[in-house]
Amino acid sequence: MSNDRPVASGVAGEEAIIQGFLAPLAVGFPGAFGLQDDCALLTPEAGTDLVLKTDPVAEGVHFLPDDGPGDVAWKALAVNVSDLAAKGAIPIGYLMALSFPAPPTSQWLAAFAQGLAEAQQKFGCHLIGGDTDRRPGPITVSITVVGSVPTGSMVRRNTARAGDAVFVSGTLGDASLGLLLRRNPRLAATWGLAAAEGEHLRRRYVRPEPRLGLGDALRRNSASAMDISDGLAKDLTRMCNASGCGAQVRLADLPLSSAAAKALSADAKLAMAIAAGGDDYEILACVASAKASDFVAVARQAEVVMTRIGTLTRERAVIFEGTDGLAASFPASGWDHF
Amino acid sequence: MSNDRPVASGVAGEEAIIQGFLAPLAVGFPGAFGLQDDCALLTPEAGTDLVLKTDPVAEGVHFLPDDGPGDVAWKALAVNVSDLAAKGAIPIGYLMALSFPAPPTSQWLAAFAQGLAEAQQKFGCHLIGGDTDRRPGPITVSITVVGSVPTGSMVRRNTARAGDAVFVSGTLGDASLGLLLRRNPRLAATWGLAAAEGEHLRRRYVRPEPRLGLGDALRRNSASAMDISDGLAKDLTRMCNASGCGAQVRLADLPLSSAAAKALSADAKLAMAIAAGGDDYEILACVASAKASDFVAVARQAEVVMTRIGTLTRERAVIFEGTDGLAASFPASGWDHF
Numbered sequence: 001m002s003n004d005r006p007v008a009s010g011v012a013g014e015e016a017i018i019q020g021f022l023a024p025l026a027v028g029f030p031g032a033f034g035l036q037d038d039c040a041l042l043t044p045e046a047g048t049d050l051v052l053k054t055d056p057v058a059e060g061v062h063f064l065p066d067d068g069p070g071d072v073a074w075k076a077l078a079v080n081v082s083d084l085a086a087k088g089a090i091p092i093g094y095l096m097a098l099s100f101p102a103p104p105t106s107q108w109l110a111a112f113a114q115g116l117a118e119a120q121q122k123f124g125c126h127l128i129g130g131d132t133d134r135r136p137g138p139i140t141v142s143i144t145v146v147g148s149v150p151t152g153s154m155v156r157r158n159t160a161r162a163g164d165a166v167f168v169s170g171t172l173g174d175a176s177l178g179l180l181l182r183r184n185p186r187l188a189a190t191w192g193l194a195a196a197e198g199e200h201l202r203r204r205y206v207r208p209e210p211r212l213g214l215g216d217a218l219r220r221n222s223a224s225a226m227d228i229s230d231g232l233a234k235d236l237t238r239m240c241n242a243s244g245c246g247a248q249v250r251l252a253d254l255p256l257s258s259a260a261a262k263a264l265s266a267d268a269k270l271a272m273a274i275a276a277g278g279d280d281y282e283i284l285a286c287v288a289s290a291k292a293s294d295f296v297a298v299a300r301q302a303e304v305v306m307t308r309i310g311t312l313t314r315e316r317a318v319i320f321e322g323t324d325g326l327a328a329s330f331p332a333s334g335w336d337h338f
Numbered sequence: 339m340s341n342d343r344p345v346a347s348g349v350a351g352e353e354a355i356i357q358g359f360l361a362p363l364a365v366g367f368p369g370a371f372g373l374q375d376d377c378a379l380l381t382p383e384a385g386t387d388l389v390l391k392t393d394p395v396a397e398g399v400h401f402l403p404d405d406g407p408g409d410v411a412w413k414a415l416a417v418n419v420s421d422l423a424a425k426g427a428i429p430i431g432y433l434m435a436l437s438f439p440a441p442p443t444s445q446w447l448a449a450f451a452q453g454l455a456e457a458q459q460k461f462g463c464h465l466i467g468g469d470t471d472r473r474p475g476p477i478t479v480s481i482t483v484v485g486s487v488p489t490g491s492m493v494r495r496n497t498a499r500a501g502d503a504v505f506v507s508g509t510l511g512d513a514s515l516g517l518l519l520r521r522n523p524r525l526a527a528t529w530g531l532a533a534a535e536g537e538h539l540r541r542r543y544v545r546p547e548p549r550l551g552l553g554d555a556l557r558r559n560s561a562s563a564m565d566i567s568d569g570l571a572k573d574l575t576r577m578c579n580a581s582g583c584g585a586q587v588r589l590a591d592l593p594l595s596s597a598a599a600k601a602l603s604a605d606a607k608l609a610m611a612i613a614a615g616g617d618d619y620e621i622l623a624c625v626a627s628a629k630a631s632d633f634v635a636v637a638r639q640a641e642v643v644m645t646r647i648g649t650l651t652r653e654r655a656v657i658f659e660g661t662d663g664l665a666a667s668f669p670a671s672g673w674d675h676f
Contacts, residue, residue, distance in 0.1 A: 044382040054433040095392040135396045137475015144482040
């Protein structure tokens with residue numbers, strides 16, 4: 001690093017942040033060396049491949065300035081682990097580079113570390129290395145996660161074929177409705193939601209739960225899969241483009257939580273937020289028809305409900321059939337970063 | 339990702355950046371899937387451990403706004419690979435998250451990708467995955483590198499012992515003098531440098547070369563080692579703290595390039611920039627005295643010159659003995675990020 005800046009005496013120095021708040025997250029993983037060496041060491045288990053992903057999140061772009069630090073931490077790890085889940089992998093560890101425009105408070109750091117502790121316990125992995133620095137711009141949490149799959153079994157996104165059944169896990173749209181609610185809490189009344197229903201939607205936005213239970217079902221049935229981070233419409237289009245096919249999906253078949261169903265019945269225009277909104281981190285999976293029932297059964301053993309929403313087609317267009325029987329179209333389907 | 343931002347039509351969309359400029363950097367690594375899947379796949383070689391590191395660089399903090407994009411790219415990868423080199427590891431691949439406050443031009447991207455191509459060819463690794471997004475703040479290049487060592491042979495920083503000989507590779511201070519020159523080109527005349535000498539110093543700052551050749555020497559002699567990124571004074575202190583010892587170093591023994599020696603003879607105060615300035619990415623290694631000559635010989639076979647600069651001590655202080663025989667002190671020794 002360049003030596004052109006004076007050493008600032010912030011609320012917390014780099015070593016104080018690492019040893020005071022982050023090192024406890026590395027306990028239990030010998031190759032993290034208590035975050036006191038230059039690199040992390042990982043001894044791969046025989047018979048496994050490693051699966052790697054990096055997806056940073058930044059304040060004002062991927063999370064809101066008034067999100068709780070614990071929620072920010074959870075989500076930063078969850079969005080990366082969700083990609084592993086879609087590939088049939090389980091997480092082992094993660095490296096994290098944190099940057100702050102100004103030294104964070106002890107309170108912020110403690111809540112952030114607590115959110116990470118909860119997430120890594122839930123997902124079964126450890127912090128194994130990282131970096132902390134100060135720079136202008138938004139608070140940024142850059143996580144790189146490392147997972148493993150049995151050798152040769154990583155699930156791809158480009159192996160879907162015309163005729164495959166299209167499935168999604170859980171329910172769709174909760175997170176984007178949760179985000180709308182966060183911005184305008186009065187919508188809860190407009191939509192006729194009970195307090196618990198509003199809280200369900202909000203929680204789905206701030207604490208997404210990667211579908212790690214789905215690995216067996218995905219690998220065993222040679223599914224193609226990816227997680228739905230940028231909205232079903234966009235992510236299904238990506239999978240179809242990668243696989244050289246199209247899809248026909250019925251909007252009426254999209255699985256909804258009771259809260260989302262209530263909101264949709266109060267405002268039919270929310271169909272867009274449900275089909276094209278991001279942040280659900282559910283899994284989109286395509287499976288040969290002959291394997292569909294086994295796929296659903298194995299997923300159910302892991303307590304993941306898979307819902308068939310359509311079929312892949314030879315024709316390379318992704319068509320959403322509305323409840324009125326007409327094809328629905330989605331302008332600029334989903335989220336792009338530029 | 340949140341769905342709250344309109345899709346911008348920048349100079350280059352996310353897919354255009356990835357497929358147009360970055361995917362060529364993944365050619366030759368099957369598990370990168372042409373950067374078209376959600377995750378990268380790495381099949382570890384039997385008998386190896388993996389070594390991982392993440393160290394992001396940001397404009398205005400780690401590089402200058404007028405640095406060439408190719409130099410920025412080279413350095414972003416080099417600073418990570420340098421950590422692997424110090425651990426006795428060789429790089430396999432890297433994930434890279436790029437963020438821009440505004441869509442980059444094709445020209446910028448082409449030069450950036452060219453710098454990465456040169457670096458990864460020199461270091462022997464590939465781009466295997468990543469992410470590109472747009473956010474406020476400086477341009478940021480967040481690289482996570484994955485390397486390998488023979489099982490059980492990663493070189494640590496906390497295994498140094500009192501009595502060990504302290505070595506550094508190559509020459510020290512070139513990069514920090516190069517940075518001074520970049521800021522004030524007239525210093526070249528003050529220091530009496532020939533054009534080639536000034537260029538040498540500048541190049542050491544913008545194109546550091548990780549000491550990958552040193553792996554055999556480090557592993558074979560059970561050395562403790564780390565790279566010198568934040569300056570000798572600070573990094574030696576870190577190694578001594580980790581190992582529970584101190585050090586006695588003679589400033590007169592620090593290895594200098596002819597350019598740095600000329601500058602120092604013109605301005606004795608530059609001793610500080612040499613001993614405490616960062617960015618050299620040389621290797622600091624401590625070796626038991628009995629193994630010192632073998633260590634130097636094996637390093638020389640790899641064309642790396644190691645110079646002994648001092649000895650580790652029981653007393654837990656790091657003392658630099660000046661050319662006048664008095665102990666030199668370094669206020670705020672080196673660079674801290676907070």
